[in-house]
Amino acid sequence: MLISNQPIVGSGIGGSSCSYFLRDQLKDDIDIDLYEANEIGGRLATVKYEDKIYEVGGCIIHERNKYMNTFREKFQLKKIADNLDEILTIRDRDGFQFCSSKSAIITYAKMIWEYGFMSLFRLHKFISHLLDQFDNIYNLQENGEAFSTVEDLFAAADPKFLTYFNISAKEGFASYVHLNEKTVDDLVRATIRVNYGQTTDVHLFLSSVSVAGMFGTLWGIQGGNRQVPELLVQKSIVNFLNNRVVKIAYDEPHKEYVVESVSKLAAEKLVKSYDVVVIANPITGDSKTPIEFVNFSTPISVSGQYQRTVATLVAGNLNASYYHWHKDNVPDVIINNDDDVVNSIGKIKPVIKVKKVKTHVWKIFSQRPLMESELKAMFETPKVIEIKDWLAYPKYEKLNVLDGNFVLHDRLFYVNAIEWAASAMEMSVIGAKNVALLVEKEILRSTGKVERHVKERKFEKEEL
Ligand SMILES: CC(C)=CCC/C(C)=C/CC/C(C)=C/CSC[C@H](N)C(=O)O
Numbered sequence: 001m002l003i004s005n006q007p008i009v010g011s012g013i014g015g016s017s018c019s020y021f022l023r024d025q026l027k028d029d030i031d032i033d034l035y036e037a038n039e040i041g042g043r044l045a046t047v048k049y050e051d052k053i054y055e056v057g058g059c060i061i062h063e064r065n066k067y068m069n070t071f072r073e074k075f076q077l078k079k080i081a082d083n084l085d086e087i088l089t090i091r092d093r094d095g096f097q098f099c100s101s102k103s104a105i106i107t108y109a110k111m112i113w114e115y116g117f118m119s120l121f122r123l124h125k126f127i128s129h130l131l132d133q134f135d136n137i138y139n140l141q142e143n144g145e146a147f148s149t150v151e152d153l154f155a156a157a158d159p160k161f162l163t164y165f166n167i168s169a170k171e172g173f174a175s176y177v178h179l180n181e182k183t184v185d186d187l188v189r190a191t192i193r194v195n196y197g198q199t200t201d202v203h204l205f206l207s208s209v210s211v212a213g214m215f216g217t218l219w220g221i222q223g224g225n226r227q228v229p230e231l232l233v234q235k236s237i238v239n240f241l242n243n244r245v246v247k248i249a250y251d252e253p254h255k256e257y258v259v260e261s262v263s264k265l266a267a268e269k270l271v272k273s274y275d276v277v278v279i280a281n282p283i284t285g286d287s288k289t290p291i292e293f294v295n296f297s298t299p300i301s302v303s304g305q306y307q308r309t310v311a312t313l314v315a316g317n318l319n320a321s322y323y324h325w326h327k328d329n330v331p332d333v334i335i336n337n338d339d340d341v342v343n344s345i346g347k348i349k350p351v352i353k354v355k356k357v358k359t360h361v362w363k364i365f366s367q368r369p370l371m372e373s374e375l376k377a378m379f380e381t382p383k384v385i386e387i388k389d390w391l392a393y394p395k396y397e398k399l400n401v402l403d404g405n406f407v408l409h410d411r412l413f414y415v416n417a418i419e420w421a422a423s424a425m426e427m428s429v430i431g432a433k434n435v436a437l438l439v440e441k442e443i444l445r446s447t448g449k450v451e452r453h454v455k456e457r458k459f460e461k462e463e464l
Contacts, residue, residue, distance in 0.1 A: 004443050005031040007259055008238075008278045009245045009291070012042020013058070014415040014428035015280030016229035017067070019236035021436035026443065032236060033272065035261055037244035037289050040233050041226035042281075044425070047313060047386040052350035053224055054361055056311050056388045058425050061225070063217040064131050065426035066138050067433070068228070075231045078222040080351055086332035090190045091323065098186060099331065111187075119183040126177045127212050130205075133158040137430055146437035150404030150421050153434060164205040165421065172204030190214075190335045194344045196423070197309045197365060202396035209422040224351045225425070243270055248277060249294045250409070257412065276442055278435055279408070280415040282306060286391060300408050304420065306391035309343070310366045313385040314375060315359040318345070322378050342366045345378070361385065393423035406435055411442055 006022070008015045011034055019032050039045075045057040061068045072079065090098040098114055100107040111120060136157035147153040154161040164172060169188055173179045179188070189200050191214040192207050200207065221227055233240065243261035251258055256273045263270065283291055286305045293300035320327040323334065333346040343365040350357065362379070364370065369389060375382045404417035418431030 004029065004276060004447075005033065005274060006276045006278065006439070007033040007035055007245075007272070007274050008280055009035045009259075010042065010279065010281035010415075011036040011040045011229060011233055011240075012280065012428065013044055013229050013232075013425050014432045015042070015278075016040065016232035016236070017071075017429045018278055018280055018415055018432035018436050019238050020232040021433050022439060023236040023238075025436060025440045029443070032238040033241055033274075034233065034236075034238040035241050035243050035245050035259075037242075037264065041229045043390060043392065044224075044226040044229060045388065046224040046226055046351065049313070049315060049361060049385045050358055052354065052357065052361075053352060054313060054348055054350055054363075054385075055220060055225060056313060056363070056386055057390070058225060059220050060213055060218045061220060061425060062212060063219070064135070064212075065424075066135075067429040068426050071228050071232065071429075072221060075228070077227060077231075079219040080222040080353065081219050086347070088333040088335070089331040090186060090335045090337055092186060092337050115183040115187055116180055119178075119180045122177050123173075123179055123183060123188075123211065124215070127208055127215065130164075130208050131212065131216075133161070141430070141433050141437065144437060146434055146441055148405065148407045148438070150406070150417050153406075153418075154421060161205060164208065165203050167204050168201050169204050169207030170200035173200075173207070176204070186337060190337050193337060194333075194335045194346075194365070196393055196396065197307055197343045197367060198396060206396050206422045209424060209427075213424070220351060222352060228425075241270070244289055245291055247292045247294060248300075248412075250296050252295065252297075255410075275446070276411045276413070276439055278413045278415065278439065280432065280435075282391065282416050282419070283414070284394075288391065296409060298409075300412070302405075302408075302414070302417075303403055305395050307393055307395045308367060309390050309392040310364075310369050311386075311388045311390060312364045312366065312370055312375070313348075313387075314362045314364065314379055315383040315385055316362070316379040316381050317360065318347075318362065319378055319380055341368060342370070359383075394419050396420075406431070406438060413438055 008019050019034055022030055022032060043057045046053045047056050087102065088100040140156055151162060170184060173184045173188055184200055188207055188211060191210040192198050192200060192202055195210040195213050196202065242264045245259055245261045247260040249258040256275055257277045258271060258273050261270050281289065284302050284304050284306060318330050320330050335344045336342055345362055345364045348361050348363045369387060404420040406413055406417050408414050413435045415431045415435050418427050
């Protein structure tokens with residue numbers, strides 16, 4: 001029986017998994033209008049070059065990411081391992097370079113020499129412990145527990161997480177984890193730079209996710225990660241609207257939301273009313289597709305900004321002399337730990353295994369678009385394949401995670417609130433599951449259907 005018609009705004013990994021969870025939880029009781037201004041997948045995107053496909057957006061999945069692993073298995077998609085044999089170089093602010101080796105044993109020995117055994121051991125132990133505590137979130141969600149805020153969700157998993165949101169990586173890794181300065185300034189900073197384009201001023205939790213992303217067993221989806229949101233949408237059986245939502249007005253007398261959108265091609269206007277709305281796109285002030293919220297007694301606004309990160313895919317050979325390397329000794333990945341406009345440069349492999357590629361493809365992450373002259377200095381004969389100017393992840397320096405609200409207004413939900421804890425595919429799916437549980441609870445409450453009990457929990461400060 002249809003008891004609700006509901007829109008989801010955005011079909012990235014957050015919006016697509018939210019529609020999948022809603023369909024799974026509410027079966028035929030719900031109709032879903034999925035609004036997407038561009039293409040399914042959002043920040044998961046691929047590009048083709050010389051008949052090969054390359055990732056330009058979110059690319060790595062961790063072995064402990066339960067939801068992404070489950071989706072991959074359910075959809076019978078194959079894993080493609082992250083580059084294991086690559087030579088990685090961390091370029092320091094004062095000219096120091098850490099260089100890994102093709103042999104894992106030699107790399108570990110070099111790391112112990114540079115950073116010290118105890119510091120690396122403590123780092124590993126801390127990340128493993130966090131991953132174990134993080135697993136509690138899956139248990140809570142399996143039990144149907146839903147939370148209104150990011151703070152409540154993480155506190156229920158482990159109240160200590162709140163401490164990690166409130167301290168910078170620089171201070172936290174020194175005072176809680178007792179790492180030496182070099183490990184934090186070089187190694188931890190490098191992971192943050194390559195994953196989030198930021199510094200050790202970000203909060204400790206985010207930097208731990210970033211470190212986990214560098215040291216765990218990592219993989220991507222063979223053929224491209226964007227197949228996951230595409231299949232999630234397909235399995236959710238939605239009414240797909242290739243429209244950009246421009247306005248959400250609250251109709252107080254009817255307790256409804258009036259969603260106004262424009263179609264991509266014909267710029268036709270569509271106006272529809274709903275009792276529950278899910279937003280799965282960033283709605284910070286810097287959003288490229290802003291939504292106007294009208295008739296709300298308290299303004300709907302989300303503080304903070306996203307970090308601009310430009311991904312440039314270039315085919316060609318890196319110029320050894322650019323970073324003063326010998327031509328036979330050019331690394332596969334370079335992380336610039338100084339304040340260079342280029343965060344990192346990495347040789348990337350196609351998402352379907354091939355024996356050999358004709359031309360190597362490199363992915364450069366920078367803080368602004370690179371000029372032709374800069375690319376010509378870096379590469380012998382650069383051929384630009386793709387430039388993606390992303391608002392990729394939040395700027396984390398301000399430590400404002402705890403402002404994250406999944407509930408923007410009565411029955412108006414926001415998946416992306418979770419990104420202030422950390423931005424990664426798995427995090428978006430966790431945010432989506434939480435919102436799907438909140439929606440289920442709301443629908444059951446409003447219709448008096450209470451067969452499945454979905455709990456909503458608020459974190460009590462005394463639990464700390
Ligand atoms: C509590 C900890 C340490 C981790 C939580 C589990 C988790 C979300 C792991 C993700 C690790 C990962 C893939 C990090 C990479 S950062 C995002 C990346 N740039 C991307 O999405 O491509």
